[in-house]
Amino acid sequence: MIKEKKSLKNTTSSRRKFFKTAAKAGAVAAATVAMPNIATAGSHAKTLKMQAAWPSGANIFFEMAGDYCKMVEEMSGGSLKIDLQPVGAVVKTSEIGQAVSSGVVDMGHWVTAYWYGKNPAASLFGTGPSYGMSSQEVMGWMEYGGGRKLYDETLAKVGFDYIGFFHMPMPAQPFGWFKKNVTKVSDVKGMKYRTVGLATNVLTAMGMVVRQLPGGEIQPAMKTGLIEAAEFNNPTSDSQFGMQDVSKHYHLGSFHQSQEMFEIPVNKKTYNSLSPAHQAILKNAAYAANSDNYFKALVRYSNDLAKLMNEHKVNVYQTSDAILAEQLKGWDKVIGDFTKKDAFFKKIVDSQKAYAKKVMKYLLMNQPNYKLAYENEFGPIGKVKI
Template sequence: MERRSFVGHAGLAGILAAGVAPAAHAQTTLRWRLASSFPKALDTIFGAAEVFAKKVSDMSGGKFQISVHAGGELMPPFGVVDGVQNATVEMAHTAPYYFFGKDETFAIGCAIPFGLNSRQMTAWQYEGNGLKLMREFYANYNIIHFPMGNTGAQMGGWYRKEIKSVADIKGLKMRIGGFAGKVLERMGGVPQNIPGGEIYQALEKGTIDAAEWVGPYDDQKLGFYKVAPFYHYPGWWEGGPQLDLYINTKAYNSLPAEYKAIIESASAFAHTEMQAKYDARNPAALTQLLANKAKLIQMPIPVMDLAFQESMALYSDLSNKNPNWKKVYSDYAAFRKEANRWFRYTEAFFDNYMQSKVNKL
């Protein structure tokens, strides 16, 4: 039988039985390293990189292996951009806003205060100009990125003392992720950028007055409720923070086309799975935290209003002095305006109505 005809009719099982290896398994074996910014204890965020690596291995028939290393194992948690840029490692998994000190534009690739929610962020990246614009920016760092995870809207953090007014923000030493610290600073707070694995100790010792991480599931694992009982909501700085897979551009360009396709598919799977985990696990974790005497409190509206005001003023200032920011943010803001107009009549109204009804059933 002619080989083309055989392949066309036999199917994969027949090909394997006949000893003809599919092209996907004919590639040279590769072994890459991925540096995470997160501790192994967080099976949600750190786990996304493990999910990704397993999918790459499965889809390549074991030919493409990626070892995943927790923050601090190969390099400091906040050193992964340098690691990928300098080809110390081929890959990293991180929250882009950690690196706003290099350029504030990094933050737009993750979350900025009063920004896009998770669905809107995914839409901007894949169907808007987000992927294009952020890749143009990351090219300055020898990096190509793929969206790889989103936590959904986050909580507003744990506080040793309740936040009752704007005055309570003055002098507040708070561990707050990345770029949001710029807004907190404008409000009179004192932001602290501390890796996830070090937050509990700082909060326990009183080195900081408050800390935010993600939400109930991860926060419970990290034990914040034991040393700071006031649990405010929402995290106005993180309506839909996206995690990214960073790949050294030269390393990525050296890959065969099928391995590039595998990376794209595996990262998209991990991207979806991360938020599914959070949405499934946060509700029960919140119930447990409340049973452990955590005090759930809405952030005062005057605090939210000041934060919004200072956020918009900051974005205007940055647009005047940072051309990278202006280029990306102008597109992001236009997308946000249109998306929120649509969500107002659909998701937002539906969700608000459901909250008023379901818990009464």
């Protein structure tokens, strides 16, 4: 009996040692499984180089590019990073598309109007005619109305070898900064004015003398008299450029560029070398940045408009209906001219029109008069102090 009892005790002890050892082994195995992920996210992370068309520092567009990069890193758990460089760090703005295509940089951050010189159709993917659409609806056409296929065809036509993503549906851009309040078409005829893309053709058709200048050259050009009026994009960017120091008359809401969004080109070979998960992250981070950037823009743009009015004594106007109507006539002429001589351009325009005719009928009929609700609470919009 004593021997049997001893044997039972030894057996119990052995079992305890076995389970204790197994538990330790399990913990080690679990740690072994987890550790490679940590190493991948750290020392073996994939880093892509992106050059933006915007200067670093106080520039909301560069900040928004950075937002996208941060989302990519966070969504990948640190296994995919983007090294964001400012304008001119590697190539000039006009060279970004080719630099991405050839692999000099992996990615870019700009707008399609910046390669308008290679093919006017580029402007249709951001700074084209409205047909009642805002940037939100143009992006809807891109993803669900056949726009992406046409965009890819346009890239092939100009020789760009990249995959493109879009984000940040920009609010309608201001007509811009003038030396006086302009309300009639005759007020702007012959005026030296800065814009880019198809808007150059539209405003030329209105009788303006248009010059295409990079953002950083606009304010100095107005100061020296090279141009008499200019637009860039929004109250935040415009104030960061110091436009309030050369003009006190700011006209909002124009059809010359009533919709635009950022384009993120990614070198095709680089993109195809990534894992499906990383490819999905690059795509879906653009969707995430799309919403976040827009929410941020509404707050920042309205805050900076208030500063322009209250601190810098800038006079702010809504662009007159007379000028807006003339802009639409200009668009009719420009689009008519291009579609007559370019079948592919016409193909894109026809696609946009078909989408706008159906979608905007629903949207415009469904939307209540939001201005009526605003003025019911705050009074006439032109007299509201912010």
